[in-house]
Amino acid sequence: MARQFTLSLTENSEKEEDTFKLTVLGHKGVGKSTFNCRLMKHWIELSRQEKKKWKRSKGCGDLGIKGRSLTVDTVDITVKARFPFMQKLPSCDVYVLVYSLVCDGSFEAVVAARDQIIQQEGPLVPIVFVANKTDIADSVDKTERVYRDLNISCEWENGHVEISAERDTSVLPVLEQIMKRHQKYVSPGEKKRRSKFSKALRSIRNRFSTH
Ligand SMILES: Nc1nc2c(ncn2[C@@H]2O[C@H](COP(=O)(O)OP(=O)(O)OP(=O)(O)O)[C@@H](O)[C@H]2O)c(=O)[nH]1
Numbered sequence: 001m002a003r004q005f006t007l008s009l010t011e012n013s014e015k016e017e018d019t020f021k022l023t024v025l026g027h028k029g030v031g032k033s034t035f036n037c038r039l040m041k042h043w044i045e046l047s048r049q050e051k052k053k054w055k056r057s058k059g060c061g062d063l064g065i066k067g068r069s070l071t072v073d074t075v076d077i078t079v080k081a082r083f084p085f086m087q088k089l090p091s092c093d094v095y096v097l098v099y100s101l102v103c104d105g106s107f108e109a110v111v112a113a114r115d116q117i118i119q120q121e122g123p124l125v126p127i128v129f130v131a132n133k134t135d136i137a138d139s140v141d142k143t144e145r146v147y148r149d150l151n152i153s154c155e156w157e158n159g160h161v162e163i164s165a166e167r168d169t170s171v172l173p174v175l176e177q178i179m180k181r182h183q184k185y186v187s188p189g190e191k192k193r194r195s196k197f198s199k200a201l202r203s204i205r206n207r208f209s210t211h
């Protein structure tokens with residue numbers, strides 16, 4: 001399912017606009033849709049707070065978008081355990097891989113998805129793992145959870161956050177990880193190149209829409 005929302009610090013729609021593409025992948029029923037709704041709610045709320053700060057400080061606020069509008073495109077895709085996806089994945093700014101703490105198969109599915117993403121996009125692609133359903137995971141082996149965390153965070157250098165999407169616990173740290181990973185892996189040169197590319201794309205789109 002695809003969703004889109006726009007964050008803006010000013011009312012000036014003439015200002016330059018950026019697009020942030022997020023792909024959420026995970027096994028069936030792990031909580032992708034629930035997580036996506038929570039994430040959007042936090043992102044919009046955060047942007048409202050930043051907007052107030054921006055107005056008060058007359059343009060000194062942040063959210064990393066410096067007065068421009070940011071359109072966030074999210075898509076969630078259900079993957080199967082051994083063959084995550086048959087076709088090429090959409091290229092995006094950050095991949096979020098959701099698994100359920102109470103379903104081992106769902107972890108295997110996102111590990112296989114990660115392999116496929118790296119094959120497609122290369123090793124520097126920003127990835128954040130989300131371990132969902134902490135509210136019902138008390139009986140899950142703690143050592144296993146710590147081992148997974150070390151493996152994902154230290155060895156693979158991907159983000160990893162344990163959350164409960166249903167109870168809205170620790171969703172904000174996922175947003176922090178998304179931003180952090182994006183900053184870490186997208187170099188300033190690449191950002192410039194992407195921005196130029198999206199400008200060119202916009203002008204082509206505009207030209208077609210006038211005919
Ligand atoms: N206990 C618990 N249940 C959750 C949590 N997040 C989602 N669920 C439940 O898990 C079920 C599936 O949630 P969805 O958000 O629809 O999962 P999904 O990954 O989008 O599912 P598909 O689109 O069918 O692949 C629903 O019954 C949710 O209420 C959570 O953090 N804890």
Ligand SMILES: [Mg+2]
Nearest residue numbers: 032033034076
């Ligand atoms: Mg869903």
